[in-house]
Amino acid sequence: xxxxxxxxxxxxxxxxxxxxxxxxxxxxxxxxxxxxxxxxxxxxxxxxxxxxxxxxxxxxxxxxxxxxxxxxxxxxxxxxxxxxxxxxxxxxxxxxxxxxxxxxxxxxxxxxxxxxxxxxxxxxxxxxxxxxxxxxxxxxxxxxxxxxxxxxxxxxxxxxxxxxxxxxxxxxxxxxxxxxxxxxxxxxxxxxxxxxxxxxxxxxxxxxxxxxxxxxxxxxxxxxxxxxxxxxxxxxxxxxxxxxxxxxxxxxxxxxxxxxxxxxxxxxxxxxxxxxxxxxxxxxxxxxxxxxxxxxxxxxxxxxxxxxxx
Amino acid sequence: xxxxxxxxxxxxxxxxxxxxxxxxxxxxxxxxxxxxxxxxxxxxxxxxxxxxxxxxxxxxxxxxxxxxxxxxxxxxxxxxxxxxxxxxxxxxxxxxxxxxxxxxxxxxxxxxxxxxxxxxxxxxxxxxxxxxxxxxxxxxxxxxxxxxxxxxxxxxxxxxxxxxxxxxxxxxxxxxxxxxxxxxxxxxxxxxxxxxxxxxxxxxxxxxxxxxxxxxxxxxxxxxxxxxxxxxxxxxxxxxxxxxxxxxxxxxxxxxxxxxxxxxxxxxxxxxx
Numbered sequence: 001x002x003x004x005x006x007x008x009x010x011x012x013x014x015x016x017x018x019x020x021x022x023x024x025x026x027x028x029x030x031x032x033x034x035x036x037x038x039x040x041x042x043x044x045x046x047x048x049x050x051x052x053x054x055x056x057x058x059x060x061x062x063x064x065x066x067x068x069x070x071x072x073x074x075x076x077x078x079x080x081x082x083x084x085x086x087x088x089x090x091x092x093x094x095x096x097x098x099x100x101x102x103x104x105x106x107x108x109x110x111x112x113x114x115x116x117x118x119x120x121x122x123x124x125x126x127x128x129x130x131x132x133x134x135x136x137x138x139x140x141x142x143x144x145x146x147x148x149x150x151x152x153x154x155x156x157x158x159x160x161x162x163x164x165x166x167x168x169x170x171x172x173x174x175x176x177x178x179x180x181x182x183x184x185x186x187x188x189x190x191x192x193x194x195x196x197x198x199x200x201x202x203x204x205x206x207x208x209x210x211x212x213x214x215x216x217x218x219x220x221x222x223x224x225x226x227x228x229x230x231x232x233x234x235x236x237x238x239x240x241x242x243x244x245x246x247x248x249x250x251x252x253x254x255x256x257x258x259x260x261x262x263x264x265x266x267x268x269x270x271x272x273x274x275x276x277x278x279x280x281x282x283x284x285x286x287x288x289x290x291x292x293x294x295x296x297x298x299x300x301x302x303x304x305x306x307x308x309x310x
Numbered sequence: 311x312x313x314x315x316x317x318x319x320x321x322x323x324x325x326x327x328x329x330x331x332x333x334x335x336x337x338x339x340x341x342x343x344x345x346x347x348x349x350x351x352x353x354x355x356x357x358x359x360x361x362x363x364x365x366x367x368x369x370x371x372x373x374x375x376x377x378x379x380x381x382x383x384x385x386x387x388x389x390x391x392x393x394x395x396x397x398x399x400x401x402x403x404x405x406x407x408x409x410x411x412x413x414x415x416x417x418x419x420x421x422x423x424x425x426x427x428x429x430x431x432x433x434x435x436x437x438x439x440x441x442x443x444x445x446x447x448x449x450x451x452x453x454x455x456x457x458x459x460x461x462x463x464x465x466x467x468x469x470x471x472x473x474x475x476x477x478x479x480x481x482x483x484x485x486x487x488x489x490x491x492x493x494x495x496x497x498x499x500x501x502x503x504x505x506x507x508x509x510x511x512x513x514x515x516x517x518x519x520x521x522x523x524x525x526x527x528x529x530x531x532x533x534x535x536x537x538x539x540x541x542x543x544x545x546x547x548x549x550x551x552x553x554x555x556x557x558x559x560x561x562x563x564x565x566x567x568x569x570x571x572x573x574x575x576x577x578x579x580x581x582x583x
Contacts, residue, residue, distance in 0.1 A: 139568070143512075143564050154542075242425045246425030249428065250520075264431060268435045277435075283424075287423045
């Protein structure tokens, strides 16, 4: 049962992967101008070089063959080279992604700790004034323009108080401001999904049974409600990884943080298209894989979820 | 209606009204928000300029008011693109099921794997910067949300008796989907449109802040922040006010969306109360 579910989910992963490649490939084809110039930055390559490149990209072949060639190159690790530095894209992307991963993990930790604590406080007194306030605070969090918030934090803590570096990467202190910024726009969603997940457990009979045995409200919430909601919360948080990555793109730009988001934005401004689309494909692959793993873990931890949710 | 919801509703309606008015006034006086006066650049707030002036000496309050025009444009275009595209895919996928559903669901899955900003960035990279292109890009990026939502609603709805009845009297699929089912599931879709409007404002501001959205001298709030960024030390007011405008508008749209959801979406009425 569980194995067939895992196999089913993994099999679905493959067509989704192809669709991702197809979307990105179509966008690459939309780029105006000579594809050789666009992808290799060589204004007038010698005829024999040009011939070799055309053959490699399959430019004389039909669209669908070109797409298959593109898929083949991605899967075999031939992601092309940066037009400006000549560095192989795959290596560049992986190096930049390590920095992004540090940032996202740090901010996810801050956001989860804050969000789940707030949800706990809210659930203790549902619909009270405290609960309402936490609801609005959460909404304010994800309504915040992340770049503006970053600029304000830089202004206060780096420019005025001179406590922390205004940007760049190096050591733990350079991670504090960007991860706080990114956590600000994410804790709200975590607080809301956790609150909803906890309230759902709250209405179940075993919670009432625990309370009727005279357990204190705090014990009921911590031992029964939070424990039973934990898997659901972890799943919901895991599935938000993509949104977190989106915020990271902007945060990195504000803080001059050398992650994959900053790389993509710089790539667009410098018209380094192989870098841009390499970065986009990589992030999509990572997000998709994380979603798959989260789904599978959920299915393993909570048998109720194993019903084929197509 | 709580006082907060009332305030948020006023802000939302105000932004929309200001956007329409700004479009009309700008048509008559094209340079009204773009009158540089370098002698008076980066002045702090005063009676004459309640929010101060920017690096070119333009009044920030006037630019924020006229900034509602790009906001309105982005909301309208991106919500129309996202809702139309997404709902058609979702409804078709959910109604017909089977192999078509399997394929369309993969497309939705794939689109949802991209963080919205990343698709928008990729589209802008391919098409070039500009407010219209950004609006369309955001619409495409947000379409998957509508697709997943309407597909889920459709799967529940198509089992209803009235759908069977429609089929029995020989109504066409198009007629059943758009004349009978769509009105019944419009509530959640409208609610989602409000939330999408909120995120569209955020993404437009972000893209303009990166220099990839609205181009000067458009008074886009994100672009104003991009221009004020270098002067933050000497003129923090030029950064504070446009950012506040974005924050308050987005928050208001989210609050209104929430209130709409409590009334329009039956699924939430049950869970929340």
